[in-house]
Amino acid sequence: MADSPQALTNTLPERPSWRPGDRRTDRASMLRVDQAGEYGATRIYAGQLAVLRGSSPAAHLVTHMASQEERHLARFNQLMAERRVRPTLLQPLWHVGGFAMGAVTALISESAAMACTDAVETEIDKHYAEQLEHLGEEDPELAADIRQFQAEELEHRDIAREAGALDAPAYPVLTAAIRGICKVAIGLSKKV
Numbered sequence: 026m027a028d029s030p031q032a033l034t035n036t037l038p039e040r041p042s043w044r045p046g047d048r049r050t051d052r053a054s055m056l057r058v059d060q061a062g063e064y065g066a067t068r069i070y071a072g073q074l075a076v077l078r079g080s081s082p083a084a085h086l087v088t089h090m091a092s093q094e095e096r097h098l099a100r101f102n103q104l105m106a107e108r109r110v111r112p113t114l115l116q117p118l119w120h121v122g123g124f125a126m127g128a129v130t131a132l133i134s135e136s137a138a139m140a141c142t143d144a145v146e147t148e149i150d151k152h153y154a155e156q157l158e159h160l161g162e163e164d165p166e167l168a169a170d171i172r173q174f175q176a177e178e179l180e181h182r183d184i185a186r187e188a189g190a191l192d193a194p195a196y197p198v199l200t201a202a203i204r205g206i207c208k209v210a211i212g213l214s215k216k217v
């Protein structure tokens with residue numbers, strides 16, 4: 026049977042992520058926003074750990090995830106130093122805002138703290154996926170790190186869901202609000 030036009034289209038090679046004439050990716054901006062995001066993540070978890078009982082299962086999970094965020098942050102700090110990229114000027118805002126978001130969600134409940142991770146990691150996964158698409162073959166060193174961190178962020182999202190994120194009060198509203206904040210923070214950290 027002859028292939029339909031649709032089937033033929035489906036077999037065409039995918040459009041390369043960069044073609045002559047396209048704008049090159051701004052990798053300084055990429056590193057800046059990624060470092061800001063990982064910094065924010067460490068601050069969110071610091072805020073949660075300030076509130077959660079140290080012996081609680083939630084605190085145990087958060088401690089594990091926070092140690093991975095520290096590693097992500099250290100790697101982006103290193104890449105920024107090597108490549109002479111300045112950090113975002115908004116770091117003080119993420120210092121306070123991240124901590125506050127973590128503390129407030131943990132004060133609501135342990136499931137709300139988990140919903141915070143669920144929401145944040147959902148946005149970060151999308152963000153890293155977009156970056157990988159833009160990078161294409163351009164910067165294998167950076168792409169390998171982003172790919173590994175993206176996988177770990179997805180693990181965090183799944184840990185949070187298994188630990189009761191979906192039981193959080195007003196889960197849809199809470200996660201939509203946090204995702205909105207993440208989108209704004211990502212947009213700002215790319216530019217400033």
Ligand SMILES: [Fe+2]
Nearest residue numbers: 063066094097
């Ligand atoms: Fe991370």
Ligand SMILES: [Fe+2]
Nearest residue numbers: 066177178181
């Ligand atoms: Fe994470």
